[in-house]
Amino acid sequence: MSESEDTAVDTPLVTPELLANIGRQDQPRREVVTRRDIKKYAISTGTTIPRYLSGDEAPPMFHVPLFWDVVGMDELSADGVSIDKLLPKFPLEKAMAGGLDITYHKPILPGDWLTATRTLTDIYEKRGRSGPLIFYEVVMEVRDDAGELVVTEKTTRILR
Template sequence: MSELLSAELLTNIGRQSEPRREIVTRRDIRKYAVATGNRQRKYLDGDLAPPMFHVPLFWDVVELDQLTPDGVSIDALLPKFPLEKAMAGGLNIEYHKPIRPGDWLTSTRTLTAIYDKKGRSGALIFYEVVMDIVDDDGELVIREKTTRILR
């Protein structure tokens, strides 16, 4: 165990968010397709959700005072880390089923890892969050793993 990662901090590994359930609408698919430049007819007609559609579907809408100084929303799933300046460390998205209008989707996020490394400019903390999105039959639709780096 490092000086940065206390036993108490590491007990947060495995912590899960409350499940969030959202419905997919044809209108939301079409709006997302236009906003992101996905000009294929299947997206513009709203018959099929384009890649990355799930991201804003499950984003929280928050007030400005609920943002960190660098404009990131405060994530209630995460513990207080001893380092706070965040950087993107990676994103891996596995698509298992297509998303269509009328689908009810439920997401659950899990803090799956916390570890540290020494970088050129000093200590770094890494954490990983996995979001599983399932349909009403309990079948996996998307698995997204986000890695963040704190310095």
């Protein structure tokens, strides 16, 4: 079987209506970075690097919980994940991690005001061993108040 046959899907689940959501952005979110939050994150993740433990610089992945929604239990999906209002309703609902690509453009420091903007950048379909799969990609750009790019994060999720 050729690669194109392997990824072909008999009855497409990704419709033009779903594809019309590509390019959709959520509202920018602005957060301040504090020395205390950096220290708490460093301790909770078990780092031993002094500049992180002192709160002088944020460790890798610090930006992720900084921009997570804080929601009530009634706003979680059946598998305990916050319902992402950026995403359209997909015909498949069981989510799996598909990949995370993070580029750090500059350090995150205490006192930084950061703004994150998330964009749905792609939706596509493939056939897996157990049937059709839908992939979607969301890119988050984090910028400082000078407009400089601090972090770029591309998340890929797989729905089955």
